[in-house]
Amino acid sequence: MTFKRFAEIGRVALVNYGEDYGKLVVIVDIVDQNRALVDSPDMVRSQINFKRLSLTDIKIDIKRVPKKKALVAAMEAADVKGKWEKSSWGRKLIVQKRRASLNDFDRFKLMLAKIKKAGVVRQELAKLKKETAS
């Protein structure tokens, strides 16, 4: 029932609207009730509305408004990238990107692979059914 993810300094969030859509950013300061100052190794530090952020489980240990170098070091120390890519949310996004970038030929090969897999599964299932029936 209680809240678990807080919009606090050090919270890693995903931008879900606007120019920086899809980026992982760190909340570096709170401006007011609606906006946060947000920073990431590959972007200029800027303010963003909380509505444009989706909070993640990851939190790093930083002081209020750290210098870029300190931010990068803290992100490395906490292994934000690694944790994100291992999390189920992160993995889902990676899969989505991969699927969107598939070539027409890739999609064809994927279809053949799916059919093959389904065939193998069906065979095994038929075997098991036979065993239980007999």
Added chain:
Amino acid sequence: MAPKSVKSIRNPELIPGVRKCSRSQMYHKRGLWAIKAKNGGKFPQHEKAAAAPAVEEKPPKFYPADDIKKPLSNTRKAKPTKLRASITPGTVLIVLAGRFKGKRVVFLKQLSSGLLLVTGPYKVNGVPLRRVNQAYVIGTSTKVDISGVNLEKYDDKYFAKQVEKKQKKGESEFFEADKKEKNELPAEKKEDQKAVDTSLLKAIEAVPELKTYLGARFSLKAGMKPHELVF
């Protein structure tokens, strides 16, 4: 912009229409006085070409009654359609219209009319050496190695319709003869198809699953959004 040669300007334009130096100043600057002095007081001129004797024009025998307007001359030469950057020789294309719609086909070259020369290959999907308009085609990013194919003899004339000799007006004979002639493809064209396809097939079989890919037709399935698909 064309590269400007950085030479010193003798007579710069100060304001549009107003130059720095006067006529006499320019005469001095260009050194025309020195050239004249060198050539004995006169500016050297090359001899005029001897005038050709005037041709005698006879008055015309016939004047037309009305003035006919001459159409304006047009020296425009049409260029072949600009080929999309995604379409290079060896690209697999998806044909979108006509008898072979949905077929995945190998692009060979662009002909001088702008149409694309394309082949199935015939054995793989039944598409022969054929011309296709670029507008009715999706270029995929799959490429086939086309280096072993000689395409020099294929141009628009190769695909021109065979001109039939004029038939005499016997109705029943007319229809029968027509039907028989249309069905046959000359053996030469079949040989050309084989010549192009054999080297292509080798390149295609080298890539796993490419042959079945070319044999299958493309279609939009549920959930596929063409503007979001990467081809």
